[in-house]
Amino acid sequence: MSSTRTALVVGGGIAGPVAALALQKAGVEATVYEAYASTADGVGGSLAIAPNGQEALEVVGARAAAEAGSIPLHSSALSFGGREVELPQLAGLPPMRLVRRGELYRALHDLATSQGVRTEYGKRLVGAEEDAGGVTARFADGTSARADVLIGADGVHSVVRKLIDPGAPDPGYTGVLGFEGVADHRVRREPGSQTFTFGRRAYYLYWPRPDGRTGWGANLPQDKPMPLAAAREVPAEEWLRLLRETYGDDDPGGDLMRSTPAENLQVSGSLHILPHVPRWHTGRMVLVGDAVHAPSNSSGQGASLAVESAVELARCLRDIPDPSSAFDAYERSRRPRVEKVAARAAKTNTLKAPGPVARVLTPVLMRVLLKTALDPEKAFGAEQRYRIDWDAPVRAAESAAT
Numbered sequence: 163m164s165s166t167r168t169a170l171v172v173g174g175g176i177a178g179p180v181a182a183l184a185l186q187k188a189g190v191e192a193t194v195y196e197a198y199a200s201t202a203d204g205v206g207g208s209l210a211i212a213p214n215g216q217e218a219l220e221v222v223g224a225r226a227a228a229e230a231g232s233i234p235l236h237s238s239a240l241s242f243g244g245r246e247v248e249l250p251q252l253a254g255l256p257p258m259r260l261v262r263r264g265e266l267y268r269a270l271h272d273l274a275t276s277q278g279v280r281t282e283y284g285k286r287l288v289g290a291e292e293d294a295g296g297v298t299a300r301f302a303d304g305t306s307a308r309a310d311v312l313i314g315a316d317g318v319h320s321v322v323r324k325l326i327d328p329g330a331p332d333p334g335y336t337g338v339l340g341f342e343g344v345a346d347h348r349v350r351r352e353p354g355s356q357t358f359t360f361g362r363r364a365y366y367l368y369w370p371r372p373d374g375r376t377g378w379g380a381n382l383p384q385d386k387p388m389p390l391a392a393a394r395e396v397p398a399e400e401w402l403r404l405l406r407e408t409y410g411d412d413d414p415g416g417d418l419m420r421s422t423p424a425e426n427l428q429v430s431g432s433l434h435i436l437p438h439v440p441r442w443h444t445g446r447m448v449l450v451g452d453a454v455h456a457p458s459n460s461s462g463q464g465a466s467l468a469v470e471s472a473v474e475l476a477r478c479l480r481d482i483p484d485p486s487s488a489f490d491a492y493e494r495s496r497r498p499r500v501e502k503v504a505a506r507a508a509k510t511n512t513l514k515a516p517g518p519v520a521r522v523l524t525p526v527l528m529r530v531l532l533k534t535a536l537d538p539e540k541a542f543g544a545e546q547r548y549r550i551d552w553d554a555p556v557r558a559a560e561s562a563a564t
């Protein structure tokens with residue numbers, strides 16, 4: 163039985179509200195502290211929730227809310243060198259769900275609020291001190307808050323990660339900038355499909371929308387990383403000019419870029435990966451979601467793993483009295499799984515931003531990627547069939563998940 167009664171959850175993105183809901187289910191009172199003035203401030207673009215993430219959302223009763231308004235993705239294709247190959251789907255699983263990031267944040271926040279979870283906005287964490295009796299968080303507005311534990315759900319550039327370990331790694335740059343758009347162009351495929359395309363010069367993906375237009379995401383190789391704020395200072399027309407130049411000879415990439423109006427362009431800046439964080443916790447502070455395991459957008463699993471970890475953390479705090487031992491059990495359970503997903507995504511990232519050696523090997527690597535994707539059970543079975551058994555008791559030395 164837990165001795166943890168209260169928790170400060172830093173970050174109101176995806177992992178934060180889900181952790182708060184799961185903690186509440188575990189009997190721990192959690193308050194969420196979000197840096198921005200509103201939960202959907204400055205967030206755009208889409209992400210796909212995988213079947214494992216959907217199941218984890220189900221544990222906290224958030225699946226229906228998260229999936230409201232989403233697009234089910236029933237089929238996928240891989241396109242390269244002018245060839246398009248239909249990818250087999252994993253049998254017996256529900257489709258991935260494409261959601262708008264801002265809508266997902268909002269839905270999780272609203273659900274948490276309706277379940278009695280308090281969220282405080284405009285609370286940017288700048289420091290924290292722990293002692294034998296609890297942990298005190300300090301915010302940029304001069305206020306502070308205290309609880310038994312502090313959960314860092316503050317994303318890939320986490321402040322909590324550095325508070326836990328000043329030597330903690332910064333996220334790695336994947337070598338690509340992220341963009342998303344909606345084109346006034348109808349592609350040949352049907353809504354409910356997504357196509358991953360290695361174009362002549364760069365990677366992109368696209369999905370036909372029910373309204374006849376086409377959504378797309380592009381990963382533009384660039385040597386130097388570019389923070390989001392700097393990327394957003396560049397006029398959208400300027401980015402579109404570069405995107406049209408890069409994808410102009412691709413089918414349908416060229417049409418997609420040419421028919422995307424500037425107001426439909428979303429800029430994500432550098433895309434990151436955080437494959438290994440040596441320290442996940444102290445005695446009273448712990449990390450969850452992208453703050454500790456950002457597998458990069460190439461995995462299609464960042465949000466789903468964030469939700470899983472939030473639920474698993476609450477389960478461990480529910481059953482293990484001492485927070486530090488609960489965090490140990492949580493790390494043991496999660497680390498092997500999340501690092502394996504990041505390792506898979508890192509291989510795809512090599513193809514998206516190939517260095518001189520990888521460029522020579524690209525045809526070989528593409529064949530390997532295709533072979534992998536054609537055996538979905540081997541490639542994604544363990545990732546997508548994973549389930550958390552909420553009711554099973556956690557033992558202090560519970561064995562690692564795979």
Ligand SMILES: Cc1cc2nc3c(=O)[nH]c(=O)nc-3n(C[C@H](O)[C@H](O)[C@H](O)COP(=O)(O)OP(=O)(O)OC[C@H]3O[C@@H](n4cnc5c(N)ncnc54)[C@H](O)[C@@H]3O)c2cc1C
Nearest residue numbers: 173175176177197209210287316317451452462463464465
């Ligand atoms: C272009 C792109 C495409 C992606 N596609 C997919 C996909 O298809 N499928 C998928 O599963 N994942 C995808 N991801 C990854 C996914 O978005 C992340 O894994 C997920 O958002 C992680 O959730 P989180 O709650 O840990 O972090 P975030 O969603 O980043 O939330 C962190 C929150 O913490 C707040 N915060 C930060 N610092 C502080 C502070 N000091 N004090 C208080 N609050 C703070 C932030 O404002 C934010 O609200 C994609 C990512 C990108 C960039």
